[in-house]
Amino acid sequence: MAKNYWIGDIHKGNFDGQEVELKGWIYRTRGSNKIHFLVLRDSTGVIQCVIKRDSVGDESFDLIKSSLIESSIILKGLVEVTDREHGYEIQVNNIEIIGAVNPDRPFPITESAMLEAEGGESEFLLDNRHLYLRTSRMTTMLKIRSTIFGTIHSYFRNQDFIEYQAPNFVAGAVEGGSTLFEVPYFGKKAYLTQSWQLYAEAAMPALERLYTIAPSFRAEKSRTRRHLTEFWHAEMEVAWASNEEIMKYGEGVVRATAKNLLEEREVELNDLGRDLELIARYADSKYPIMRYDEAVEILQGKGIDIDWGQDLDYSKEKILTADFDVPHFLTHYPRIAKPFYHRPDPEDPKYVLCHDLLAPEGYGEIIGGGERTWSEEEILERIDEEGTPREPYEFYIDTRRYGGVPHGGFGLGVDRVCAWLAGADHIREVIPFPRDSRRVTP
């Protein structure tokens, strides 16, 4: 039953003039009662197959003529190089229908529904996500996504980072408590994790360099093009590292991702209409660094109403990123704007040693990270000043009591990076089954 021939390989010229057996799904059909054109799809591409009544016989011809889009079939034929627009065609001599589509329930995703999808996904397509996955646009997105995940893994592994897993059921919050998903846990309450970070810090003295790609969950009622309630979070933690050193890893992994995408997914980026020079700039350029105070000055200079100490929301990020054509870092936020685990700057404890990486083209924040508070005194001071209860974090505080060292890390929103590099209109377009505050199905 193994599959030996792939449409993508035929387009590479590997089988010119040869007999092949293709397995796939009907993408489009057209023709007359003597000659029928069937565009076959598999995971590697599409190819036009020519079926002549004279070549296959009446029975096969009538069968294939009445087969609907997305029926699965096996066909045998000769690979023919043509000067028609497709370049390659299959002259079919044998056909077998494997999974027929019932005419009472034709494949529901029509051209009109797909055209509509170009400007964002309709309710209908979201309801039929399980079928939408096999369309060319979604397939392309999933291939790009795979390359991005692969690049992140190899980037860290090539630098001797250890992949490490944290629990998804947790007792305490990382960010503010209001965005936790509460789940019943044998008569107690547990929460879905918002981040791998606190548990990674516990392993930091063991592994020193560690990373993960794992789902994080946030019960934000956000309705924007860059939020999901379940998103894929690439996080790293490294011992003996300063904020600047951690930023180098962040810049490194993002640039590696852009570079690898150009190498592995040029065809897919072109299919999406992406400007390859733009991606090359993301791969090759140094990412500028700006302190929070400078950003506030720039915004105030533009007449934006912002007070020192306020976090920079998306509207302000957008104004800042408008002047950049590559991602850029913002560092040294006021400590009052950031959670307790951020380490105050020893040179000026009004600030914390942190960074955000903002993507251009309006995609906004893709990385948040920095140095962590690492002494017991400092973390207790930060927790208390924030008014956070100590109990759920006892294990986290305890790690500071046995050889605390300077360390830090960052979290990268993988789906956001996918959306940005693919040029997607919405983060939903780059994840197979998106979860937001109003949708958990299909």
Add this chain to the structure above:
RNA sequence: GCCGACAUAGCUUAGUUGGUGGAGCGGUGGACUGUUAAUCCACAGGUCGCAGGUUCGAGUCCUGCUGUCGGCGCCA
């Protein structure tokens, strides 16, 4: 939590001042030997989201509900 839209056939939609709901795609039947979203002819397919109200008469006006979408705040 807040603000703003939308809901008509399987899909995408038109529907004027309130007066018997149309089309394209998809489906079915037929024609056609090189089509590119093939073309041509015919047919089937509708509780106009749900519940009230106004009216002689509501897809259209009013109220409520439900669902969805877009955006804000928060974040990755």
